[in-house]
Amino acid sequence: MxxxxxxxxxxxxxxxxxxxxxxxxxxxxxxxxxxxxxxxxxxxxxxxxxxxxxxxxxxxxxxxxxxxxxxxxxxxxxxxxxxxxxxxxxxxxxxxxxxxxxxxxxxxxxxxxxxxxxxxxxxxxxxxxxxxxxxxxxxxxxxxxxxxxxxxxxxxxxxxxxxxxxxxxxxxxxxxxxxxWRLALISVAPLLLGVLLFGRAMAGAAAQMAEFGAATGRISAAAVEFASGIAVFKSFGRGHRAHERFVRATEGFADFFSGWVRSTLATSTAAILVVAPAVVLLLLAVPGAVFVTQGWMTGAALVPFLLLGPAVAAPMxxxxxxxxxxxxxxxxxxxxxxxxxxxTLPEPTAPALPDGHHVRLRAVSFSYDGNTDVLSGVDLDLAPGTVTALVGPSGSGKSTLASLLPRFHDVTAGTVTLGGADLRDIPATELYRRVGFVLQDVRLLRAGVADNIRLGRPEATDEEVERCARAARIHDRITELPDGYATELGTAVTLSGGEAQRLSIARALLADAPVLVLDEATAYADPHSEALIQDALSALAAGRTLLVIAHRLSTVRSADRIVVLEDGRVTEQGRHDDLLAAGGRYTALWDAQRNADPDGADGVPDQRPTRAGADIREGSAR
Missing domain, CATH: 1.20.1560.10 (ABC transporter type 1, transmembrane domain)
Incomplete structure (x- = not known):
């Protein structure tokens, strides 16, 4: 309960x-x-x-x-x-x-x-x-x-x-x-006494209610962590620890709530008892009987008090x-x-349309809270048909910088332009026709597979949907579903992470945006899914301007430009070989990944991610 x-x-x-x-x-x-x-x-x-x-x-x-x-x-x-x-x-x-x-x-x-x-x-x-x-x-x-x-x-x-x-x-x-009037005053007494007792029981209720909300919030957070993280705990042989935080949260809530109830039990119970219909009826019947026997009131006059008296204290x-x-x-x-x-996102007062698809960032700064800059003084050019990779340590601002291009946020200072037009002056519908994105965290609608792919172009034909699905290497999996492209997702049918990622790539292919933001789509894929996703990305990159957030440097070694971010600033940029020759921060990141995985999971010796990275570059050039 x-x-x-x-x-x-x-x-x-x-x-x-x-x-x-x-x-x-x-x-x-x-x-x-x-x-x-x-x-x-x-x-x-x-x-x-x-x-x-x-x-x-x-x-x-x-x-x-x-x-x-x-x-x-x-x-x-x-x-x-x-x-x-x-x-x-x-x-x-x-x-x-x-x-x-x-x-x-x-x-x-x-x-x-x-x-x-x-x-x-x-x-x-x-x-x-x-x-x-x-x-x-x-x-x-x-x-x-x-x-x-x-x-x-x-x-x-x-x-x-x-x-x-x-x-x-x-x-x-x-x-x-x-x-x-005398018995009427007596009928008011339970209500007044109940108010007094409830007032005493609820002394300091504001602070207790705040703690109640915080305690239930801790249980909710622990429950989510327990449900979502138990597989990780079990995989490391620590399943018995998966529920510890949840148990601590529930025990803490139980201790708090029990203490609160104990502190108010006597007064709150008394408050409930004094307004109970049976108690009120008894309280009125005894003096009423005395009044009748003493001749102070008639028996008929006592009837309304017995019928209606308990209703006076009923609100309690x-x-x-x-x-x-x-x-x-x-x-x-x-x-x-x-x-x-x-x-809301400010709509332009004087809408402008881009002339081409050249992206420029000039003196860009951004802050989430208005105080601390996550990006500062960033200048960057993304020429049409090129691949630009953002690399750097965690927290360097890669995702934040990439989020400015599809206008997830507006810059705090500086400008981001597309085809010479400031993003803030481009109507949202026009912007998202020209800028697309494929993120790690794929969101699929509870709708048919075809409807999920058509999200960017609802008017697309079945042939166009199938063509994009084939290019994204997801067509064969779709045909295995119970109703093919009409299969509703999110019910009895779910897709794996790699399959969902390829479906989102098919969606981006159908939308046909000339500028794309990719957030390391293969970060959590198994080797087989990664190879298919990289093939799909190669098709997606063809003829488009790409801005890629790269966590594994080997996947973007063939990019036209690699931009190194540190503390929200661009510290290096250039091609892979040139950055290695410079011996700067990029070289340190490259060596760290090689040393962390000498067998090739994240480093140079393994040719699969190297080939996949090259495929993206070659696809964009085709």
Missing amino acids: KSQPPGPGPATAAEEAVGAGTSAAPPSPLRGLAEPVRGRLALAVGLQAVAALAGVVPFIAVSRIAERLTEGSAAEGDALWPLVALACSAGFAALVCGTAAGALAHLADNDLQLTLRRRLARHIGRLPLGRLTDRGTGEVKQAVQDDVSALHTLFAHTLLDVVSVLTAPLLTLAYLFTVD GVVGPRIQQIRAGQAAAVRVTALLDTP
């Missing part, structure tokens, strides 16, 4: 519920998101309030009937029928209004969900690709699915529940004061779960609003 943190006091619940559902100063993110359906939600709230009030009327009518019966008015049937009719009509009105309120709230929420998801989809589509990479798919999924669902719970369910538990007791208490019984739903909705609104407020 999922642990639920203790909720704050009922006063807080009332304030947050009113803030979430009425005009009494709701949080601005929640108000802003609900604005399109605010009128319908307000009407639903009004109908629910009428339903709650009407639901009390039958109990009042029954108490009045009991009073008349005890007064000896039973013979006068005509005097009772109006009360019976009132009870029936009020019950019917409560049913109709409650049903209408629920239907209206759900219809409004359905429209709101559709509107929010469309807004999120449009906005996410205009975010810089690097921003999406930084955020990861988890945050986007949470906003589009989980957070919108949390808002559904708030608007379609919790809002109406809060209105009911706050409205009905008000009418109940007002009526009870007209019957007997449901306040905890409602508060959690309100807070979850508020937090979801904040996250959704934050995502919608994320700056």
Whole structure:
């Protein structure tokens, strides 16, 4: 069972519920998101309030009937029928209004969900690709699915529940004061005592809730690590250690939550007990019996207190779960609003089209946080039909520099131009027709194989799709799938890493972008897959301008230009033989790889990666 943190006091619940559902100063993110359906939600709230009030009327009518019966008015049937009719009509009105309120709230929420998801989809589509990479798919999924669902719970369910538990007791208490003010005051006592006890139980709840969120976050992170890393641990004979962090996280959460519960158990239990219907009924029955025996009130006057008295303290019984739903909705609104407020990729005010495909970087600097430069003063030229390789130690800025070309990010200073036009002045649709990329981390859609290949050109014919698949050395594998090119990926059929990489190469071939960014597509491939991928890359490179991020230097020794990056700066550039002759940083990197793998996995003696690297260069020249 999922642990639920203790909720704050009922006063807080009332304030947050009113803030979430009425005009009494709701949080601005929640108000802003609900604005399109605010009128319908307000009407639903009004109908629910009428339903709650009407639901009390039958109990009042029954108490009045009991009073008349005890007064000896039973013979006068005509005097009772109006009360019976009132009870029936009020019950019917409560049913109709409650049903209408629920239907209206759900219809409004359905429209709101559709509107929010469309807004999120449009906005996410205009975010810089690097921003999406930084955020990861988890945050986007949470906003589009989980957070919108949390808002559904708030608007379609919790809002109406809060209105009911706050409205009905008000009418109940007002009526009870007209019957007997002394017993009415006694009926308020459990509510006041419950508020006091809950307030004491929730002292310091803000800090505890923060720790609760952090603890659950640690469990989630450890669970992901456990699931994704267990194979690595087992392969090194350390399977028993794979779950240690997860166990520590769960045990830490258990210790924290147990301590929190123990510290609040007595007061929170007492708060629940004092508002329990049986306790409230007993609390009213004892003094009520005394009042009747002493002649201070009639037996009929005691009936409404026995019927309605427990309802006065009823909100305390449901306040905890409602508060959690309100807070979850508020937090979801904040996250959704934050995502919608994320700056999008600026669209050019004066669009420009490239004249050719020559890429120039001039005095380029870039910073992720606005303070520390990851790149500084980079000047680079990528001539059409050439292969340029980026090499350097980890953290030198290779991936960052490559990400500027497809405009995953905008430069902090300097310019990146394509065909003489600044990338920031080229419309996104035009830019991605001219610049493509093949990354290590391949993303395939849950769709047919052909649809995955057609992603860049949806109008492509079946013949064109098959031609590109053949060139990418993936056609034979596709024909082995249950439905060939119509096979849906992501269900019962999955592709290996090398196969997915070749499928992405087929996608890039079909898109036919003249400028390509390659991020070491063979880094995690087995030897057989690597050979096929290198053949596919040779076909992909033909006649195109390539910018290649190289981790294994042997795969790019035939590149037209090798650029060495260190600490975000270009320290060397030239051809392989010239850089080796210079004896600088490139030579040190080359020697380090040779010494690390003298048998050829990453070094010179093995001819397979050398040939593959040459194939890319020769393919681009064909």
